[in-house]
Amino acid sequence: MNTPAAEPTGLRIGTAPDSWGVWFPDDPAQVPWQRFLDEVVQAGYEWIELGPYGYLPTDPAQLADELGSRGLKLSAGTVFTGFHKGEDEWKRAWDQALNVAGLASQLGAEHLVVIPDLWRSDATSEQLEARTLTDAQWGKLGAGHDRLGKALFEEFGMRQQFHSHADSHVGTTREVLRFLDETDPRYTNLCLDTGHFAYYGGDNLKLIAERPDRIGYLHLKQVDPTLLFDVLKNDQPFAEAVADGIMIEPPHGIPDLAPIIEAVAGIDPSIFAIVEQDMYGCGVDAPFPIAQRTREHIFSCTHLARIS
Structure with a gap:
């Protein structure tokens, strides 16, 4: 008699183009996409995110061939939204979703990470709008x-995972909790980015314990506590802080990743945990050894991590 396969207990650990310093679809200073894919395999990962639309091939057949030949699989794509600004933002969001979700879903991805527009530009550091939202803007957000989450699920079978972010309107614990209160768990849950949440003093484990049903996806990242208070005191723009190394290689920052992985694995072992260390502006030779050491660290500090 055949013995049933044991159910997985740990989280699937993957990585993303962001951990190779990729923020834009086309930047000659970034790691070429072929090298990124090759180095992901060499570093020991099987799951990746799509990254900025247009960085990896956008033809589904070509991308399937490139991933398949390397034994790689796709967990999610990413779009950017600004729903607090009003109804006109719907077309912009859905146009992105048609491209990104349309591609990612054909490759088997079931998640769309959604990042809110920043109040301060990550390209120029210019303040673009007020730092906080009015009650009316929260309602629109x-x-x-x-609406987006419902449409994504109905059209593509994908789940929306909202990513709180430094220099955005949803970053602090209070803002994240309000966002959860303003949204429906059927359509909107969190991509909990451990580094971005810690950036404003958030306690990742406390949030997981208090809102376990709203954790749909993880980005694993650490912030450098020796730099953080200077960044906040001096109101340093996020992009400049990244260039200065605010997001640091584990295990040299906060929060500890093992307890977070273990807490979320206890909620649902099908949740992805994607390493995403912001490294934009780094040299092309810098990311690979960091990615390799990070994977080794994660698998050495918890038994609730798995590759596939």
């Missing part, structure tokens, strides 16, 4: 994301 929540309604927009629920």
